[in-house]
Every structure is written in structure tokens, then in C-alpha cells.
Amino acid sequence: MELLNAFSLLTFVIVFQEEISCFSLSIPASPGYYQDGHFVIGGIFSLRVTAKDSRIKFGFNDTMNIPETDILNLTKNYQHILATVFAIEEINKNPNILFNMSLGFYLFNVDFFETKAMESSMALLSGESPPLPNYSCRPGKTDKLVAVIGGISTGISTQISRVLSLYNIPQISYAPFDASLGTRVWLQSPYQFPVHTEALYQGIIQLLLYFTWFWVGLLVPDDMRGEHFIKEITEEMINHGICVAFAEKGPVFPFFGEIGWYQLIGHLILTRVVIAFGNTHDFWPLVSLLIYGSIFGNIWITTSDWYTTISPFKQNPIYKYFRGTFLFSVHKNEILGFKDFQRSVHPRKYPHDIFIQDVWSSLFECPHFYEHGVRKLSQCEQNSSLSTRSLNVWDMDTSPLSYKIYASVHAIAQALHEELSLSANGDSFDKGGLQAPLPWKLHQFLQKGQLWRSINEEDNVNQEVSATKLDIFNYQSLQSGTKAQVKVGEFVFESHSVQHFYINEKLINVDEKQNQTPFAHCNRSCLPGFRKIQGYGNTFCCYDCDPCPAGEITNETGMDQCFKCPEDQYPNEQKNQCLPKIMAFLSHEDTLGAALISVAISLSALSAMILGLFIHYRDTPIVRANNRNLSFVLLVSLMLCFFCSLIFIGQPRTITCVLRQMIFGVVFSVAVSVILAKTFIVVVAFKAIKPGSTLKMWMVTRLSNAIVCCGSIIQVCICAIWLGTYPPFPDIDMQSEYGQIILLCNEGSTLAFYCVLGYLGFLASLSLLIAFLARRLPDTFNETKTITFSMIVFCSVWISFIPTYLSSTGKTMVAVEIFSILASSAGLLGCMFLPKCYVILLRSGGHSRKKLLKLLL
Known part of the structure; x- marks a missing residue:
């Protein structure tokens, strides 16, 4: 019994001593x-x-006196x-x-x-x-x-x-x-x-893309969260063409680490948009710096863990300067009855609440x-x-x-x-x-349960959800001078391929002073007409602007590459717009076209007048010399040569493209064949009149007619082959002339075209050679001298024509050919007939002149 009492007393003393120890430490x-x-x-x-x-640190004695x-x-x-x-x-x-x-x-x-x-x-x-x-x-x-x-x-x-x-x-x-x-x-x-961090990253990136903010700073706490955030969001930003201007790690409160204050201020000056990831208390050491930096109008993008209105001062500087801040918060419903509960809170209602x-x-x-x-x-x-x-x-x-x-x-x-x-x-x-x-x-219930289950939410404990909805808020000033969070949009993330981003720009107040979206690029975007050239040693967001090369444009700001206009358009001088090209061809309204038409008609009229003169004086020796019929044929062919130049003027069509080269080739072959026949008559006629000659003049005449026919028929055959194989056709040239679509006649077979010209050159060269050899034959009406000179002019014109024609484009090319036709035809007309007209009109006596004047009048 005594042993039992001693044991009970010992137990009471131990328990009482333990209670004394506990209560002795109970300092509130x-x-x-x-x-x-x-x-x-x-x-x-x-x-x-x-x-x-x-x-x-390791004892909990309360010696704090703050x-x-x-x-x-x-x-x-x-x-x-x-x-x-x-x-x-x-x-x-x-x-x-x-x-x-x-x-x-x-x-x-x-x-x-x-x-x-x-x-x-x-x-x-x-x-x-x-x-x-x-x-x-x-x-x-x-x-x-x-x-x-x-x-x-x-x-x-x-x-x-x-x-x-x-x-x-x-x-x-x-x-x-x-x-x-x-x-x-x-x-x-x-x-x-x-929190579905992937949804947060994608939501922030969609906001940056919406406002075209591609030069963004990052401010994170100096811990593992900050490291993880910088690594993951930087990869996503680069994938979307967004550059990180700077990534600074701030000291986590209450440990005041070292930070490059001046460097961070410089970043805030140069970078308008900053993503701040972390709690507000993480950045308490940076509060004064953030207030100073907000003078430069920085736009902050934060999460729901950041409170810019956390301190209770009426004139809170953070509250005042954090204008335009965007905040991402996981969507939540309002707690039913909580506002009424807050209205009822009073110190008398909760007397034991020491806070x-x-x-x-x-x-x-x-x-x-x-x-x-x-x-x-x-x-x-x-x-x-x-x-x-x-x-x-x-x-x-x-x-x-x-x-x-x-x-x-x-x-x-x-x-x-x-x-x-x-x-x-x-x-x-x-x-x-x-x-x-x-x-x-x-634990077993918390592990398998849902934190939001009892209040009708979908987010699970320690496991990710299939879809995440984020609300986007914007800090704004109210009329009373305070700020409030205004919901301006939302972002729903299901997967990388299924995202829904919505924002109401009318509700956003980004800049209270300028009321406009700030510029957030490494440098100004390249204007239309310029392309981006990557600078050396810079990120892909920093670039130089280089003018587009000739023939290319950019019609939007910040384009990487210039592009060519459609074929029917051309760049303007600023290289920022494509203008429709002008249809270009040698028309009748053009000054050049009108001038050529006037010259052609005038020369045709002159040919007609000479033809009338020769018909009137057909019995005179000067007209009868060298076969007057050939002279009449030559004048008619020259007249047609002048007229055929008119087919080259006007908008090219199928019929005109086919006719103009064919008529030109055939008519000119007739004219040159006549000249060849005239040269042949001069040479053969002297042999025919020599004693003992078997040649008769009628034979010479028939032979000259055969030369004209054969020379013309061969050209007709060449043209027929041309038409049957690859005839000329209307075509367009969009490249030769800047700002113009040249309407032209494609010659079809280039070989056939040069065969026509070559055949004419052959006839002309043959006539020149024969006339040159017979230039010294004695005769009052010997035409070999005039034929020689006319063939020299003819050959000179067409020899000059070939390089000029090949080096010209558009209406100039057509004008060159017309000029060659008119010049060569005028050379033949002038060299062969003007001297004879001079003899007829001025050296055949006054009676003849009076008769001519009477005829003309």
C-alpha cells in the first residue's frame, strides 16, 4: 500500500512538473x-x-521589439x-x-x-x-x-x-x-x-501577340520558381517570335540580396512591357524601384498572386503608378454570402479576434x-x-x-x-x-479528392485539368481616383491546338495619359517598302531596315521579305504598293504614231504624183528608157510600201499581225525585183545592140518580166511557209518596260522572219552588185548610177535596222521597223525618180512645163 501511494505521488509530481514547465514558457x-x-x-x-x-534562429525566445x-x-x-x-x-x-x-x-x-x-x-x-x-x-x-x-x-x-x-x-x-x-x-x-502553367504561358503570349508586343522583360524571384518560369516561358516566346529583352531576378523578401539597381532601371527605361512573376511580397525590396520605373509608363503583366493595391495607404504610390497592369487569374465564382458576412464583421462581434x-x-x-x-x-x-x-x-x-x-x-x-x-x-x-x-x-481523402469539389469547381488537388479558364483583368482608375480590377477578357486553354482567346479592347485602359497602346519592340518596325535584315550579334527581334530591291515591295510594316508584284502590276516609287501596268503600243493617238502616219501618207501621195507624172509623160524617152512598165510597177509597189507601214500602227490583233509582215515582205520583194530587172535590162540591152548579137529587145523585156515574177513568187512561197508553220500572233511583254504591258506581235517563227529579210537583202545586194559593175556604161538614160546609189541607201537602212530592232522594245521596236520601211522606200523613190522628175519638169522645155501646169490646174 505504501508502495502504491509513493508511486502515485511520484506520478503526480512528474505530471505537475511538466505542466509547470509548459506554463512557465507560455509567454504570449x-x-x-x-x-x-x-x-x-x-x-x-x-x-x-x-x-x-x-x-x-534556433530558440523561440521573443525578444523582438519593433x-x-x-x-x-x-x-x-x-x-x-x-x-x-x-x-x-x-x-x-x-x-x-x-x-x-x-x-x-x-x-x-x-x-x-x-x-x-x-x-x-x-x-x-x-x-x-x-x-x-x-x-x-x-x-x-x-x-x-x-x-x-x-x-x-x-x-x-x-x-x-x-x-x-x-x-x-x-x-x-x-x-x-x-x-x-x-x-x-x-x-x-x-x-x-x-495551376496549369502551360495555360498561363499561352495566355500571356496570346496577350503579347494581340498587342504586338515582341520586346518584353521578365522580373522573377531569385528562387527555383523564377528559374523554372524563365526557362519555360522563354522557349514559348521564342516559338512565337517574341524576344526577352531582359530577365532579372529580384531578391525574395525578407532576404535582401544584391541586385543591379542601375541596370534594372535601364531595362525599365528601354522596355515598356514587363512580365512580373511571383508574389507581391517577393518584390518588397523593389517597391521604390518599381514606383520610379513606372514613371516611364511600363506596362506590367502579372498573375493573381501580385497585388498592386495591397498596402493600406490612401495615397499608395504603387496603387497610383501601376496604371494599365494586366493580371491573369484562374476563373472563380464569387463566394455566396461572403460580402454580406464582411459587412457584418465588427470588433464587438469577434471580441476574441486579436488581429x-x-x-x-x-x-x-x-x-x-x-x-x-x-x-x-x-x-x-x-x-x-x-x-x-x-x-x-x-x-x-x-x-x-x-x-x-x-x-x-x-x-x-x-x-x-x-x-x-x-x-x-x-x-x-x-x-x-x-x-x-x-x-x-x-490523407487518403485529400489525395483522391478535389479542392474545388465542394464549391462546384473543376480543379483537382495535385493533378492537372483538361481545360483551364483564365480571366484577364486590367487595373484602371475610377472617377474617385482609386483603381479597380476590370475584367477585359478571358483565355481558355484545352491544348496547344485548342485555345480560345477573347479580349474587349474597349474596356482596356493601358495608358492614362496617351490612351494608346505602348510600343514594345526592340526597334521601330520597318515601314512598307523596307524589309528586316538581321543585325549582327542581336536577337531575332533586333534588326535593320533595308529598302526592297528593284521590282519588289512590302505592303505591311515589319515584313521579313519583299515580294514581287503580279505580272500585270508594278511597284510604285516608295515600293509599298503595286500599281496596274499601262497597256503600251504604238497607237494612232501617240505623237510618234501620228508623225509616222503623216510621213507615210505624204510619201504615198508623192509616189502617186510621180506615177501620174510618169503616166502623163509615158512617151518621153526618159520614161520609156529601161522599160516604163517596170517603172510603173515600181512606183505602185513603193506606194504600197508606204501604205503597209500603216498596218504596224495600232493595237496588235491577229489579222494585223499576220498581214503586216506578209504584205511588207511581198511588196518589198516586188520593188527590189523590179530594180533588179531594171539593172538587168541596162546590162543586157548594151549587149543586144552590139553588132552580131543574137539577143533581141523583146527577149530582154520578157526576161525582165520573168525576173520580177520569179523574185516575187519566191518571197510569196517563203511567206506561205511561214503562215503554214508558225505564223505571227498577238502577244504581251510584261517585263521589258517598267510599269507597262507591251502589246506586240510575236513574229512566230523568227527564222522565217529573218528569211524574209535575208531574201530582200539578197535581191538588193545582187542589184547593187550588177548596177555597180554597169555604172560606167555610156548612155544618156543609163539608170545604173541611180540604182547603185538607191541600193546603197536601201542596204544601209536595213543593215542598221537589224541591231537597232534587236536592241529596242515595245513601241520603239515597231517605230524602228516603220522608220526602216519609210526610209528605204523613200530612198528608192528619191534616188530613182526624183532625178527623172527634175529632167521632165525643168529640162524638157517651157512648152512641157506649161502643159504640166495646165494639167495640174
Whole structure:
């Protein structure tokens, strides 16, 4: 019996001594907000920014004494606590969720310090603060703990998980999704709200492409998230032709690392559009720099984890200068009843809420005093409501983080419901002897469950979804001078091939001063008429502008290559537009065409006059010499030569293309054959009149007629073969003349064309040779001299014609041939008939002249 009493006394002393040890450490350094229930959910939040954490790293003695000026209350983060309280009250009102049992909570504020997060995690386990590791000082609190929600950043979530995973207690992190978070802890990693990063990348890229922003900067935290973000989004941007102007890593608060301040300022000056990936508190050391950089009108593209209106100042500089910011947020529905709940919040309603005092003091500027180191409100507005506060200090809309916290509470409650349901089905469920289920039993339900399931969402815990919808918001100024997030578009991502991007540009306010979309390129886009030339040592977004080469254009800005106009068009002088080409041919309205027509008609009239003169004086010796009939034929053929030149003028058609070369070849062959016959008569006639000659003049005449017929028939045969094989036809030339479509007659067979010319050259050369040899024959009416001279003119003209014809194009080519026809014909007419006309008119006596004048009049 004495032994039993001694053992009982020893047990009491040990237990009492342990209780004394626990209570002796219960200095309210980081007091929490506690509400009892059958089950308790822990919450670790960040409600303020402090200058530093002066506590010892491995001991949790509270020696921190921070002046009030070094504390920045983040009033909007108080909504995180309200979301927790609202969700728990909502669950407790529903008896079907937890079988008429209740949820409680134990909430802590750890600012943004990881050491505080570790201390608060241990306080949740021991029931007191500062905690005593591995001791439960208040089993009434600690034994009811089923799960913990926290924290706001990856670093804080990691430290919480290092403690909770030792006891296998579930943790749901509302920090931005970090794929590397599971590798930072030893045992059970925290549950995260997954974000389809591929959807975020594609949504940002679609926004950049929509505004044609191809020169973009990246600002990320200096951690694994930042490294991963830079690597993946850079690859996607390059695939879409977008360049990264700079990629800077900012120090993650509260570790103030080194950063090239002047270099970053230079980047902000030169780069208008910046993608900021990370939490707002990640960039607290850069706040002043971002305010300074916003003077240059930078446009920021962020995620829902970035709050430009987080601080509670009425004249918040970040809030003022962050105009035109675009924000991507996972689509969410508004929490039903949460706004009404916020309107009802008041310090008198929640007297045990130790955090509401500071928030209320900041929001309503209430006088306060300190009692035992705790701020107390002395006077405040009666019936004051959060709904009366301006947007820059409080927003009644649910923030993305508050929504995550609300969903986390419901996920834990759903897991508890399923665990309790199993216990009830196994007949081991006893409400009278209620005990909280072991926390580790909830893992199987959280792992297979959905964080959004209880509130009709589709995003799964720790697994990706098939389709992700992102809302696009734009920060804008309201008439009151404050800013609000205005939804301006949305992006739905199902796969790389199935994407839906919509944006209402009318709702966007990018630049308050200029009200226009900023320019975001490495350099100005090349204007129409220029092409991009890649510069040496630069990215593909930086280039030089080079004028398009001749014959090519660019009709849009920023084109990589010039292109040729269609064949029926040509570039203008600026090389930025294609103009329709002008139809070009030698027409009757052209000055050149009209002049040639006048010359042709005049020479034809002159030929007709000479023919009339020769007919009138047909019995004179000078006309009868060398066969007057041949002279008449020659004059008629020359007249036809002048007229055939008219067929070359006008728009080429099939009939004109065929006739003009045929008529030209045949008529000229007749004319040259006549000249050859005349030359033959001169030579043979002298032989015929010699004594003893067997030649008769009638034989000479018939032979000369045969020469004309044979010479003409051969040319007719050549032309017939030409027509039967490859005749001339109308054609167009779009390349020879700039800005013109030349309508021309394609000669068809070039060989046949030159055969016609060659045959004429053969006849002319033969006539020239014979006439030259017979030029000294004695006779008063010897024509060999005039024939020689006329053939020299004829041959000179056509020899000059060939190179000139080949080197000319368009109407010039036609004009050259017409000129050659007129010049050669005029040479024959002038050399052979004008001297005879002179003799007839001026040297045949006055009687003849008077008779001619009388005839003409």
C-alpha cells in the first residue's frame, strides 16, 4: 500500500512538473486566434510586413521589439482570416457535413518570416507559444488538430511542412503552385492548388501577340520558381517570335540580396512591357524601384498572386503608378454570402479576434493605446462596416488567396465527413465518446479528392485539368481616383491546338495619359517598302531596315521579305504598293504614231504624183528608157510600201499581225525585183545592140518580166511557209518596260522572219552588185548610177535596222521597223525618180512645163 501511494505521488509530481514547465514558457509572444470545436483547423497567415525578425534562429525566445513605424499592416490580407471564419461558420451551420459536430480554428500571424512560421507550427502542436518541441501542453487544443492551412509563400509553406510532416498532419498551402515544393520536405509534402502553367504561358503570349508586343522583360524571384518560369516561358516566346529583352531576378523578401539597381532601371527605361512573376511580397525590396520605373509608363503583366493595391495607404504610390497592369487569374465564382458576412464583421462581434484590432485601427483611423503590449481601441465609428472603405484599403470582392483558403476549409471538412462516414458505417461511431480522427487518416481523402469539389469547381488537388479558364483583368482608375480590377477578357486553354482567346479592347485602359497602346519592340518596325535584315550579334527581334530591291515591295510594316508584284502590276516609287501596268503600243493617238502616219501618207501621195507624172509623160524617152512598165510597177509597189507601214500602227490583233509582215515582205520583194530587172535590162540591152548579137529587145523585156515574177513568187512561197508553220500572233511583254504591258506581235517563227529579210537583202545586194559593175556604161538614160546609189541607201537602212530592232522594245521596236520601211522606200523613190522628175519638169522645155501646169490646174 505504501508502495502504491509513493508511486502515485511520484506520478503526480512528474505530471505537475511538466505542466509547470509548459506554463512557465507560455509567454504570449505570437498569440493566436482560437475558437474551440470538435475538430480544429490550424491557419498560418501573413498580415503585416515588419522590418526584421530579431529572434534567435534556433530558440523561440521573443525578444523582438519593433517600433510601430517599422510595421506595415496589410489590411487586405485580413480577408484570409475572414474567409476561414466564414467557411467554418458555414460548415457548422450545416449538420449534415460533420454529423452535427463543429469545426474550430487556431490561427496565427507569422508576417513573412519563415522562423515565425516554424514557431507557429510547433505552437499548434504543443498548444502554447512559445512552443515546447515534442510536448503537448494543452491536449484539449492539440488533440483536436486535424489539418493546417498555410502559408503565403513557398518558403513559409516549406518550413510549416518540415514540422507537420513529422507528425503526418495534412497541410494545404495557398501559396502559388510550386512544382519543387515536394522535394523540399522530408516526408509528406503539402497539398497545393495546381495551376496549369502551360495555360498561363499561352495566355500571356496570346496577350503579347494581340498587342504586338515582341520586346518584353521578365522580373522573377531569385528562387527555383523564377528559374523554372524563365526557362519555360522563354522557349514559348521564342516559338512565337517574341524576344526577352531582359530577365532579372529580384531578391525574395525578407532576404535582401544584391541586385543591379542601375541596370534594372535601364531595362525599365528601354522596355515598356514587363512580365512580373511571383508574389507581391517577393518584390518588397523593389517597391521604390518599381514606383520610379513606372514613371516611364511600363506596362506590367502579372498573375493573381501580385497585388498592386495591397498596402493600406490612401495615397499608395504603387496603387497610383501601376496604371494599365494586366493580371491573369484562374476563373472563380464569387463566394455566396461572403460580402454580406464582411459587412457584418465588427470588433464587438469577434471580441476574441486579436488581429481585428490592428486592422480596424488602420482602416478607420481609430485612436488606440497599448495595454500589456497589446493595442486596444478607444474610440471608433459606431456601426462601422468594411463596405464603407475605399478600394485602396479594402476590397469586398474575394481575392484569389481568400478563395483558396475558403476552398481549403471545405476540402478538409469534406475529408472529415468521409472519414466519419466510414466510422459510422463500421458501427464504431459514438457521438457520446467523441474523439477526433487521427490527422493522418485524412490523407487518403485529400489525395483522391478535389479542392474545388465542394464549391462546384473543376480543379483537382495535385493533378492537372483538361481545360483551364483564365480571366484577364486590367487595373484602371475610377472617377474617385482609386483603381479597380476590370475584367477585359478571358483565355481558355484545352491544348496547344485548342485555345480560345477573347479580349474587349474597349474596356482596356493601358495608358492614362496617351490612351494608346505602348510600343514594345526592340526597334521601330520597318515601314512598307523596307524589309528586316538581321543585325549582327542581336536577337531575332533586333534588326535593320533595308529598302526592297528593284521590282519588289512590302505592303505591311515589319515584313521579313519583299515580294514581287503580279505580272500585270508594278511597284510604285516608295515600293509599298503595286500599281496596274499601262497597256503600251504604238497607237494612232501617240505623237510618234501620228508623225509616222503623216510621213507615210505624204510619201504615198508623192509616189502617186510621180506615177501620174510618169503616166502623163509615158512617151518621153526618159520614161520609156529601161522599160516604163517596170517603172510603173515600181512606183505602185513603193506606194504600197508606204501604205503597209500603216498596218504596224495600232493595237496588235491577229489579222494585223499576220498581214503586216506578209504584205511588207511581198511588196518589198516586188520593188527590189523590179530594180533588179531594171539593172538587168541596162546590162543586157548594151549587149543586144552590139553588132552580131543574137539577143533581141523583146527577149530582154520578157526576161525582165520573168525576173520580177520569179523574185516575187519566191518571197510569196517563203511567206506561205511561214503562215503554214508558225505564223505571227498577238502577244504581251510584261517585263521589258517598267510599269507597262507591251502589246506586240510575236513574229512566230523568227527564222522565217529573218528569211524574209535575208531574201530582200539578197535581191538588193545582187542589184547593187550588177548596177555597180554597169555604172560606167555610156548612155544618156543609163539608170545604173541611180540604182547603185538607191541600193546603197536601201542596204544601209536595213543593215542598221537589224541591231537597232534587236536592241529596242515595245513601241520603239515597231517605230524602228516603220522608220526602216519609210526610209528605204523613200530612198528608192528619191534616188530613182526624183532625178527623172527634175529632167521632165525643168529640162524638157517651157512648152512641157506649161502643159504640166495646165494639167495640174
